[in-house]
Amino acid sequence: MxxxxxxxxxxxxxxxxxxxxxxxxxxxxxxxxxxxxxxxxxxxxxxxxxxxxxxxxxxxxxxxxxxxxxxxxxxxxxxxxxxxxxxxxxxxxxxxxxxxxxxxxxxxxxxxxxxxxxxxxxxxxxxxxxxxxxxxxxxxxxxxxxxxFRPDYIPFDNKTVLDSDELLDIEKLPRSLVVIGAGVIGIEYATIFSALDTAVTVIDPKSTMLDFIDKEIVEDFTYQLRDRNMKLLLGQKAEKVERLPDGKVSVTVETGRRIVADMVLFAAGRxxxxxxxxxxxxxxxxxxxxxxxxxxxxxxxxxxxxxxxxxxxxxxxxxxxxxxxxxxxxxxxVGAISKEPQKYFPYGIYAVPEISTCGLTEEEMKERGIPYECGIARFRETSRGHIMGLDNGMLKLIFSLKTRRLLGVHIIGETATELVHIGQAVLNLKGTVEYFVENTFNYPTLAEAYKIAGLDAWNRMGPAVPKDDTVAGQPAEKVTAAETTEPQKKKATAK
Missing domain, CATH: 3.50.50.60 (FAD/NAD(P)-binding domain)
Known part of the structure; x- marks a missing residue:
C-alpha cells in the first residue's frame, strides 16, 4: 500500500x-x-x-x-x-x-x-x-x-429542461428561457442570455434575491433587469414543469400563471x-x-x-x-504554521452587470448599531465612464462615524469584480475616508469613483476630529467590537 x-x-x-x-x-x-x-x-x-x-x-x-x-x-x-x-x-x-x-x-x-x-x-x-x-x-x-440539485419533480432531459452543468452543452440558443432559482448561478446565466437578446423569466419562491448583497445595490440591479424587459417572478414557486408536444416547455407557478418557453434552466441550489x-x-x-x-x-x-x-x-x-x-x-x-487569513474577502457575481462586495452592508451596520455614513459615486460621473458609454454603474462606500474607517465597499457595473480590490485593501489595512480624499487615482479611470464616493461621504462627515476630542461621547480613535467582528454574511443558498 x-x-x-x-x-x-x-x-x-x-x-x-x-x-x-x-x-x-x-x-x-x-x-x-x-x-x-x-x-x-x-x-x-x-x-x-x-x-x-x-x-x-x-x-x-x-x-x-x-x-x-x-x-x-x-x-x-x-x-x-x-x-x-x-x-x-x-x-x-x-x-x-x-x-x-x-x-x-x-x-x-x-x-x-x-x-x-x-x-x-x-x-x-x-x-x-x-x-x-x-x-x-x-x-x-x-x-x-x-x-x-436535481429534484424528482423536474423532468430533466438535457435538451429543453437542464441544470447548470448541462446548459454549457446546448446545441441551439433559445429565443425564450425560464430560469428557476434567483440565486447567484441562476441570476448569472439569466442575465447572460438576456444580453444575447433571449427573453428571460426568473422564478423564485423567495420575495427577494441576493439577500447577502447590500439592499441598495440589489435595488439598482433589479431596476436594470426590469428596464431591459427581464421578467422577475419573485415570491412565486414553480409547481409544475412539463414538456409540450411542440418541443417547448411549460412552467406553472403557484398563482396559476403559466409561462411557455423554449428552454428551462433549473438552478435552485447545489x-x-x-x-x-x-x-x-x-x-x-x-x-x-x-x-x-x-x-x-x-x-x-x-x-x-x-x-x-x-x-x-x-x-x-x-x-x-x-x-x-x-x-x-x-x-x-502537514503540521506547518498557518497564519490567520485576512478578515475581509470580496464576493463577485458575474452577472450582467457585475456585482462585487466586500465588508459590511448597510443593513449589517444598522443591525450592529454602528453609526455610519455612505458615499456614492455613479460611473457616469467619471470621464472614463463617458468614454466607455456607461449609463449605469455605481460604487458605494460605508464608513464608521466614530473611527472614520471604511467598513464596506459595494459595486455594481462594468469591471466591478476588479475595482473591488482597491476597497478590499483599504478595508484590511484599516484605512479611513481620508485615504480616498487625499489619494491620487489615474485619470481617466473608473477607479476615480472611489475618490468621488470618498468626497461624497467626507462632505457629510466633515473633517476628522483631533484624537483628544470625542465623537458622540466616544474617543475618535476607539474601534468598537462590532467594527472588528468578521462579517457574518447570510448564506447564499444558490451556491
Missing part, C-alpha cells in the same frame, strides 16, 4: 492549492481525480465556463458598445451556440494544461479514479479499467466540490458531491445537502486528520476563498 503525507480528493480550486502548498513543504502528495481531466467543477462546469460564456456573449453581442451605437448594434449578427462553445473549449484546454504543469513541476502525483473511504486514513481508488488500489495518508483533504465517498467508514456524516462541517479556522472535520475545503463546506462557495481554504487546510494537515 502506497503511503502519503497528504491525500487530496478532487483537483478543483481547493484541491489544487492544497496539493501544491503541501508539495512546496516537501511532503509526499497524491491527488485523486475522478474526472477525465483535472480542474474539477471550477474548470469544467462552473467558474471558468460561466465566465467565459459571459465574456463571449458580451463581445459577440456588442453589449458594451450599445450605449453609443444603439440597442440593435451587434458585432456578430447571428450568434450560435457553437460560437460560444468554441471560445470555451480553448479556455478550458489552457486551464487544464496550466494545472497539469503545476502538478508536474511540484512533484504532485495524480491518479484518476473514484475514491472511497476504507477507514479514516485509507482510501480505495477504483480506476476506469476496474482495478482497485488502496492508498494511505497521514491526512486526507476532501475537496470534492458540489453538483446541481449538493455536496459526497454521496459516493463512503463517509461512514471514516466516521463522517454529511448534512442534508451533502456538505461537511469543519472547524472554520483549520478546516478539519470532526474526525482528526480528515479535512474538507471548498464548496463542499458551504458558504461562501467561491473559487477564490476555496483556494485559500485549501492552502490553510494543507498547512495544518
Amino acid at each position: 502506497n503511503h502519503y503525507d497528504l491525500i487530496v480528493v478532487g483537483s478543483g480550486p481547493a484541491g489544487r492549492r492544497a496539493a501544491i502548498q503541501a508539495a512546496k513543504l516537501d511532503k509526499k502528495v497524491l491527488v485523486i481525480e475522478q474526472g477525465k481531466r483535472v480542474g474539477g467543477v471550477s474548470v469544467h462546469t462552473g467558474t471558468i465556463p460561466s465566465k467565459t460564456l459571459r465574456e463571449t456573449a458580451l463581445n459577440l453581442s456588442g453589449w458594451r458598445e450599445r450605449g453609443f451605437y444603439g440597442l440593435s448594434y451587434r458585432v456578430k449578427q447571428e450568434i450560435s451556440a457553437e460560437d460560444l462553445r468554441r471560445r470555451l473549449l480553448i479556455t478550458l484546454d489552457h486551464e487544464v494544461e496550466v494545472l497539469e504543469h503545476q502538478f508536474s513541476r511540484n512533484r504532485v502525483q495524480l491518479m484518476r479514479g473514484k475514491a472511497t473511504f476504507v477507514s479514516k486514513d485509507t482510501m480505495a481508488i477504483e480506476k476506469e479499467d476496474g482495478e482497485i488500489l488502496h492508498v494511505q495518508g497521514n491526512s486526507i483533504l476532501l475537496a470534492v466540490g458540489t453538483k446541481p 449538493m455536496g458531491a459526497t454521496d459516493n465517498l463512503n463517509l461512514k467508514a471514516a466516521g463522517l456524516e454529511a448534512d442534508s445537502r451533502g456538505r461537511l462541517k469543519v472547524n472554520p479556522e483549520t478546516f478539519e472535520t470532526s474526525v482528526p486528520g480528515i479535512f474538507a475545503a471548498g464548496d463542499v463546506v458551504g458558504f461562501p462557495s467561491l473559487a477564490s476563498t476555496s483556494m485559500e481554504q485549501g492552502r490553510i487546510a494543507a498547512r495544518v494537515a
Whole structure:
C-alpha cells in the first residue's frame, strides 16, 4: 500500500492549492481525480465556463458598445451556440494544461479514479479499467466540490429542461428561457442570455434575491433587469414543469400563471458531491445537502486528520476563498504554521452587470448599531465612464462615524469584480475616508469613483476630529467590537 503525507480528493480550486502548498513543504502528495481531466467543477462546469460564456456573449453581442451605437448594434449578427462553445473549449484546454504543469513541476502525483473511504486514513481508488488500489495518508483533504440539485419533480432531459452543468452543452440558443432559482448561478446565466437578446423569466419562491448583497445595490440591479424587459417572478414557486408536444416547455407557478418557453434552466441550489465517498467508514456524516462541517479556522472535520475545503463546506462557495481554504487546510494537515487569513474577502457575481462586495452592508451596520455614513459615486460621473458609454454603474462606500474607517465597499457595473480590490485593501489595512480624499487615482479611470464616493461621504462627515476630542461621547480613535467582528454574511443558498 502506497503511503502519503497528504491525500487530496478532487483537483478543483481547493484541491489544487492544497496539493501544491503541501508539495512546496516537501511532503509526499497524491491527488485523486475522478474526472477525465483535472480542474474539477471550477474548470469544467462552473467558474471558468460561466465566465467565459459571459465574456463571449458580451463581445459577440456588442453589449458594451450599445450605449453609443444603439440597442440593435451587434458585432456578430447571428450568434450560435457553437460560437460560444468554441471560445470555451480553448479556455478550458489552457486551464487544464496550466494545472497539469503545476502538478508536474511540484512533484504532485495524480491518479484518476473514484475514491472511497476504507477507514479514516485509507482510501480505495477504483480506476476506469476496474482495478482497485488502496492508498494511505497521514491526512486526507476532501475537496470534492458540489453538483446541481436535481429534484424528482423536474423532468430533466438535457435538451429543453437542464441544470447548470448541462446548459454549457446546448446545441441551439433559445429565443425564450425560464430560469428557476434567483440565486447567484441562476441570476448569472439569466442575465447572460438576456444580453444575447433571449427573453428571460426568473422564478423564485423567495420575495427577494441576493439577500447577502447590500439592499441598495440589489435595488439598482433589479431596476436594470426590469428596464431591459427581464421578467422577475419573485415570491412565486414553480409547481409544475412539463414538456409540450411542440418541443417547448411549460412552467406553472403557484398563482396559476403559466409561462411557455423554449428552454428551462433549473438552478435552485447545489449538493455536496459526497454521496459516493463512503463517509461512514471514516466516521463522517454529511448534512442534508451533502456538505461537511469543519472547524472554520483549520478546516478539519470532526474526525482528526480528515479535512474538507471548498464548496463542499458551504458558504461562501467561491473559487477564490476555496483556494485559500485549501492552502490553510494543507498547512495544518502537514503540521506547518498557518497564519490567520485576512478578515475581509470580496464576493463577485458575474452577472450582467457585475456585482462585487466586500465588508459590511448597510443593513449589517444598522443591525450592529454602528453609526455610519455612505458615499456614492455613479460611473457616469467619471470621464472614463463617458468614454466607455456607461449609463449605469455605481460604487458605494460605508464608513464608521466614530473611527472614520471604511467598513464596506459595494459595486455594481462594468469591471466591478476588479475595482473591488482597491476597497478590499483599504478595508484590511484599516484605512479611513481620508485615504480616498487625499489619494491620487489615474485619470481617466473608473477607479476615480472611489475618490468621488470618498468626497461624497467626507462632505457629510466633515473633517476628522483631533484624537483628544470625542465623537458622540466616544474617543475618535476607539474601534468598537462590532467594527472588528468578521462579517457574518447570510448564506447564499444558490451556491
